[in-house]
Amino acid sequence: MTSRAPFVIGDTEVRPGRSAHVELPVSQLITGAQIAMPVTVLHGTFDGPTMWINAAVHGDELNGVEVVNRVLADLDPKLMSGTLLAVPVVNVHGFMNGDRYLPDRRDLNRSFPGSAKGSLASRLAHIFMTEIVSRCEIGIDLHTASDNRTNLPQIRADLDDPKTRELAEVFGVPLMMHAKAGSGTLRRAAAKSGATILLYEAGEPLRFNKRAISNGVNGVRRVLRHLEIADWDGPERVTSDVSRSSRWMRAAKSGVLRMDVDLGDVVEERQVLGTIIDAFGKRLSTVRSTRGGLVIGRTLYPLCNKGDALVHIASLEEPAESPESSS
Numbered sequence: 001m002t003s004r005a006p007f008v009i010g011d012t013e014v015r016p017g018r019s020a021h022v023e024l025p026v027s028q029l030i031t032g033a034q035i036a037m038p039v040t041v042l043h044g045t046f047d048g049p050t051m052w053i054n055a056a057v058h059g060d061e062l063n064g065v066e067v068v069n070r071v072l073a074d075l076d077p078k079l080m081s082g083t084l085l086a087v088p089v090v091n092v093h094g095f096m097n098g099d100r101y102l103p104d105r106r107d108l109n110r111s112f113p114g115s116a117k118g119s120l121a122s123r124l125a126h127i128f129m130t131e132i133v134s135r136c137e138i139g140i141d142l143h144t145a146s147d148n149r150t151n152l153p154q155i156r157a158d159l160d161d162p163k164t165r166e167l168a169e170v171f172g173v174p175l176m177m178h179a180k181a182g183s184g185t186l187r188r189a190a191a192k193s194g195a196t197i198l199l200y201e202a203g204e205p206l207r208f209n210k211r212a213i214s215n216g217v218n219g220v221r222r223v224l225r226h227l228e229i230a231d232w233d234g235p236e237r238v239t240s241d242v243s244r245s246s247r248w249m250r251a252a253k254s255g256v257l258r259m260d261v262d263l264g265d266v267v268e269e270r271q272v273l274g275t276i277i278d279a280f281g282k283r284l285s286t287v288r289s290t291r292g293g294l295v296i297g298r299t300l301y302p303l304c305n306k307g308d309a310l311v312h313i314a315s316l317e318e319p320a321e322s323p324e325s326s327s
Helices: 063-073 092-097 120-131 162-171 186-192 210-226
Strands: 007-009 012-014 018-028 034-043 046-054 081-087 138-143 149-157 175-178 196-203 241-243 245-250 255-259 272-277 283-288 293-299 309-315
Touching: 007 034, 012 018, 012 034, 018 120, 034 092, 034 120, 046 063, 046 210, 063 081, 063 138, 063 196, 063 210, 120 186, 138 186, 138 210, 149 162, 149 210, 149 309, 162 175, 162 196, 162 210, 175 293, 186 196, 196 210, 241 293, 241 309, 245 293, 255 283, 255 293, 255 309, 272 309
Parallel strands: 046 081, 046 138, 138 196, 149 175, 175 241
Antiparallel strands: 007 012, 018 034, 034 081, 149 196, 149 293, 245 309, 255 272, 272 283, 293 309
């Protein structure tokens, strides 16, 4: 056993083998009530890496909140190595309002690394980078789809980076998507700071989705076990398909969509994905795939306008090498 120094965050000191719930001040409501970002710190007894998990960078993305809480429920810092920082709700304002954005309508995930003197979104991003990301070597950012859409459980990451790809394979969900991080995203800012980061996408906003939550919980636990932060006796990872290219199939006509495919379906080029009808049931357009691949996202709203994104299809490469099992 090693004698570790306490972990200090905000005005809280967490001793080895202990946990603490910390509230990081963010801002105030117009009424003067304090708004704080909740953080759970599990400071392991033994030396090891420091990792964070977070959810609700977008306030309407609830699946990740449940993933974080279920992961924490089975962890005992007395038996852990390293330190885990868990932030179930980053965008506290959006979470309270059931809104993807902040009150100023800014997207927090376009505001990183932020600034101590910027907009509300920029200040919140700065707090998260300073208090959480700067202390960690590894991070997992949990998301869902947006705007009446749902996503197949998938990891989005820089698969050309060996460390990142290794953790993506360990996470073990149906798809690993190689994707560059956009400007202002947490993933890009964290990677620039030197952290290895995975982004998990699954399910829909404002709803709990059992598959999204289960895959997320198991994936995070696998990463914790792989990094030897915490032991876990659970299912091995699935064989993940790999994609470097995807495209949304869009509506050619406005009308009512009858969808013929679902998440996880493998489709062929020119395959019928659905039909658009008018209010009288007359067929206006047949939605066909312009490529073969895996359905990784789809709209949940049957009413569509010309040009709306309907079905998201990823072109597949060879599966990553890993044991075949169910998650």
